[in-house]
Amino acid sequence: MKEQLYILFCESPFQTNKVDEDFEDQFISAKENGFETLLFNFEDLTSADRFSVVTKRIKQNEELATVIYRGWMLTPKQYSILYNELLSKNYKLINTVEEYQNCHYLPDNLRFIENRTPKTVFEKFDSENSIDKLIEKSKIFGQKSVILKDYVKSEKHDWETACFVLDASDTDKLKQTINKLIELRDKYLNEGIVVREFVELNNLTIHSKSGMPLTEEYRLFFCNKKILGIYDYWEEGEYKHSKPDTTEFEEIAKRVESNFFSMDIARQKNGELIIIELGDGQVAGLPDKTDRNEFYKQLQICCC
Template identity: 90%
Template sequence: MTEQLYILFCESPFQTNKVDEDFEDQFISAKENGFETLLFNFEDLTSADRFSIATKRIKQNEELVKVIYRGWMLTPNQYSILYNDLLTKNFKLINNAEEYQNCHYLPDSLKFIENRTPKTVFEKFENETSIDKLIEKSKAFGQKAVILKDYVKSEKHDWETACFVADASDTDKLKKSITKLVELRDKYLNEGIAVREFVELNDLTIHSKSGMPLTEEYRLFFCNKKLVGIYDYWEEGEYKLSKPDTTEFEKIAKQVESNFFSMDIARQKNGELIIIELGDGQVAGLPDKIDRNEFYKQLKICCC
């Protein structure tokens, strides 16, 4: 007998027992491809005083079954709460808390991809002193250009003021940009700040709203060490080249301690491919060009 597979989605913040509108297309595709669906309240889970009731409408299952979350990003602590709460109801998320953080936080994922990703230094953010420590670590880049982000997200749309620094040795500019990044991320800042070597990537186009340069990037999804698919990352720009050979990245994926994750890769101007970062597959967004129905069809194949 085939194991029943479940997908967990966020409930609409405006209507109970209805999927969040931003995930409605995925909800429909999951059901059409044979997944059972569950809903929980994201707002409750991420609240300081209501997290314990986030899954109150999910009933106890008779036997332990696997469930994949597809929804908004969670901190490792929030994910751990969700994981343990679901477990009491006989639903086991595909990744445990450690496996989630392995790909969700850039510093945790470096042990799997360090040899194929741009040079990176990082520092947990606690106060102004943390910025000074990070600037000291950034001396490793010399006069090279660098990119800034927190452990999960960047502020790409504030490219010149909070993301890109043309010369890492310009400590005044570097400090201003890091400070601006912290200000923009505010309460959503993920744990700490990472400084990464800027690598020249193959140009695609210029973002129509932010003016940010878009480059030839792809998002791969892996489930149970098997490739679900490779997809164009950006919705803008024309991908003129054929999709890259994924053989090497499939080998790397087998070493990643996660059961469901994304891998973003990019083509450099010299034609070589690099890994930009990993992400937990449950909170990694689906690029706009992805056929949702095809994605869930392939996901189910890899899950079985």
């Protein structure tokens, strides 16, 4: 008999036993495509005194079953709590904590994508000294333009002040931008800072609110090494090209140590495709235009 698969969503912060409204459409599509659903309270998990009751509404399962989380990003520590609590109820998340971190933290997944992603340096952030060390490492970029992010997220909507630096050898500007990034990420800063060579991407348009350039990017999902789908990344802008051939990215995906992850790719001005980032598939958002039903249908197929 086919194994019953479960999808775990976050509960609404306002109503018990109801899915968080931001995931309602996915919750419905998951059910329609044969998944059982479970709910947990995200606020419990992320609070210092309630994390141990995070699965309080999940009953003990008779046999060990695989569960896929679809929800808000978690730190590896939060993921580890969730993983162990679920395991004690006989549910095993599709990725171990290590596999989760492999795609969640850019420095952890560079080893899988190094040949197809812009040159990158990074430094864990634990003191003022870390910034100096990072600036030293950034010398490899010479006068090239760079972009900044933490180990997980950028502040791309503050493109000019906290993300993009025109000339990496302008250390004052680099330092100023790193500090702005740290200030904006605040307590949500993930581990450390990453500096990456800026490459010219094929423009679609300029974001109507933030002024950030929107470029030809796609989000791919992989489950059990199989490609689930390729989706236009931005909701604004016109994708004139037909969807790119993903064969070479499917090859790279086979080496990625994760059972469910996303891969963002972008077209450079010279036509070549590169990888922008990987993400754990459980916390990677579905681009707005993605057909939810199709996504969960493909997920069911890839899981079997």
